[in-house]
Amino acid sequence: MSKNLTSRAEDYSKWYNELVVKADLAENSAVRGCMVIKPYGYAIWEKMQAELDRMFKETGHQNAYFPLFVPKSLFEAEEKNAEGFAKECAVVTHYRLQNDPDNEGKLRVDPEAKLEEELIVRPTSEAIIWNTYRGWIQSYRDLPILINQWANVVRWEMRTRLFLRTAEFLWQEGHTAHATKAEALVEAEQMNNVYAEFAENFMAIPVIQGVKTESERFAGAVETYCIEALMQDGKALQAGTSHFLGQNFAKAFDVKFTNNEGKLDYVWATSWGVSTRLMGALIMTHSDDKGLVLPPNLAPSQVVIVPIYKNDEQFDAITEKAEGIIKDLKDLGVSCKFDKRTTHRPGAKFAQHELQGVPLRIAIGPKDIENNTIELARRDTLTKEIVQMGGLAHTIKDLLEVIQDELYNKALNYRDEHITKVDDFETFKKVLENKTGFISAHWDGTSESEQKIKELTKATIRCIPLDNELEEGVCVYSGEPSTQRVLFAKAY
RNA sequence: CGGGGUGUAGCGUAGCCCGGUUAUCGCGCCACGUUUGGGACGUGGAGGCCGCAGGUUCGAAUCCUGCCACCCCGACCA
Numbered sequence: 001m002s003k004n005l006t007s008r009a010e011d012y013s014k015w016y017n018e019l020v021v022k023a024d025l026a027e028n029s030a031v032r033g034c035m036v037i038k039p040y041g042y043a044i045w046e047k048m049q050a051e052l053d054r055m056f057k058e059t060g061h062q063n064a065y066f067p068l069f070v071p072k073s074l075f076e077a078e079e080k081n082a083e084g085f086a087k088e089c090a091v092v093t094h095y096r097l098q099n100d101p102d103n104e105g106k107l108r109v110d111p112e113a114k115l116e117e118e119l120i121v122r123p124t125s126e127a128i129i130w131n132t133y134r135g136w137i138q139s140y141r142d143l144p145i146l147i148n149q150w151a152n153v154v155r156w157e158m159r160t161r162l163f164l165r166t167a168e169f170l171w172q173e174g175h176t177a178h179a180t181k182a183e184a185l186v187e188a189e190q191m192n193n194v195y196a197e198f199a200e201n202f203m204a205i206p207v208i209q210g211v212k213t214e215s216e217r218f219a220g221a222v223e224t225y226c227i228e229a230l231m232q233d234g235k236a237l238q239a240g241t242s243h244f245l246g247q248n249f250a251k252a253f254d255v256k257f258t259n260n261e262g263k264l265d266y267v268w269a270t271s272w273g274v275s276t277r278l279m280g281a282l283i284m285t286h287s288d289d290k291g292l293v294l295p296p297n298l299a300p301s302q303v304v305i306v307p308i309y310k311n312d313e314q315f316d317a318i319t320e321k322a323e324g325i326i327k328d329l330k331d332l333g334v335s336c337k338f339d340k341r342t343t344h345r346p347g348a349k350f351a352q353h354e355l356q357g358v359p360l361r362i363a364i365g366p367k368d369i370e371n372n373t374i375e376l377a378r379r380d381t382l383t384k385e386i387v388q389m390g391g392l393a394h395t396i397k398d399l400l401e402v403i404q405d406e407l408y409n410k411a412l413n414y415r416d417e418h419i420t421k422v423d424d425f426e427t428f429k430k431v432l433e434n435k436t437g438f439i440s441a442h443w444d445g446t447s448e449s450e451q452k453i454k455e456l457t458k459a460t461i462r463c464i465p466l467d468n469e470l471e472e473g474v475c476v477y478s479g480e481p482s483t484q485r486v487l488f489a490k491a492y
Numbered sequence: 493c494g495g496g497g498u499g500u501a502g503c504g505u506a507g508c509c510c511g512g513u514u515a516u517c518g519c520g521c522c523a524c525g526u527u528u529g530g531g532a533c534g535u536g537g538a539g540g541c542c543g544c545a546g547g548u549u550c551g552a553a554u555c556c557u558g559c560c561a562c563c564c565c566g567a568c569c570a
Binding site for chain 1 (some may be wrong): 493527528529530531532561562567568569570
């Protein structure tokens, strides 16, 4: 492990890449654009999964699993969806390899083994799922269908970055079917709320809920709800989306049902997802120049104990004390690891646990044995204090809650300070270049203005906030009348 | 896919222009000893088809050709 991380001020993107690798979260693999998620990174992802899965089930959803492959004829059925993803699809054309007669010891694709119909590796699963739902739905009594799947998908991206954009990524995708438009809309909004609640309460990442403009909308959706977060470098990151799909997929896959008036109608749909990209959001929201900073809710170990000793006798005394602390913490539902490795000295352990973002560190040495104390260090503030043993477990449990809240508030302050109201295009460009962050500005509602602004500034409309107040104004670019402000930013 | 760049040990590198014995240095790794309240020190050691293939040459990490991979900047994107 090399000593120092590149600082954020020096090169934010280099800092991010180094942090992901050095904190042992993930690394690049032999497959272009695909990452290996290492045990420590995967443990954090599992924490996210567990909480999201709980929330999905609490809102009435069940898990299921659909195939990795989508026959091309199904994939192309919903035209807009197909068109939107066509440029980044991996395609299976053959099903067999054979020894290469011209190249000893090598394999080649058997030209005789061409598939009748190509299979698309799913970039998203609407097609295969809606084709399946057709067989499940005849009557309004079969509705709603509320299903989620945990899966991997492939989008053949040109340029990839660990967690933020990989060719293969892990995610969950919910796909629901409803009898009425109103019910589907409620579902799409509900799941966006679930995502917002998860991001804020669990990941300590403040988000803005909104809807996408037409050009940023999911291919095939009527409305795309989203949660947008702001990273420390002032760039926005779309952290989750929930789509109201209208009857587009029902029509494309001919999914009709008889309603309670005996009339035939197409089914209404939603889909919603978050991915391993949330790992990127987590890193870029809280971490610092010493490494990862994990909110207690997401830390694989919330507390780590580092022993400091000169001989076996001291180590035994420390171990006894540590085991007592671990037991008390476990009773309160706090996870704690005892780092008793003899192969590393305390300083190296301190540095490693800081790099990996363990929220609280306890150091116990001979002095602490003597005084009935421990040294308690906070990862988020990098402060440490000597604490008496009495009531330690409760002190720690409370402190973890404080840390969780403070991380959220810190991120919220940063975010709120980086929403700038702007009314003219010159200021727009200046704020984007110098201050960065979200810009709240009037927009005339046309794709043309949106496109022009993107070309000129690289900023896109991240969302039209849901809680927007209506306000008369003129478009920051065209000067045409506008009824509300929207949020612009450069985005990941 | 366009424009630029880089490939030397696990990682970071020197050497390349101007070909010449055993390919440089640091980190990391291994062994032993001394250490342990913020990334220890000493001694010894292991590790290389110099991206791949071909060519020029008495001789190639170095020169030439082709290929591959990766990085940066664009276009695309959760």
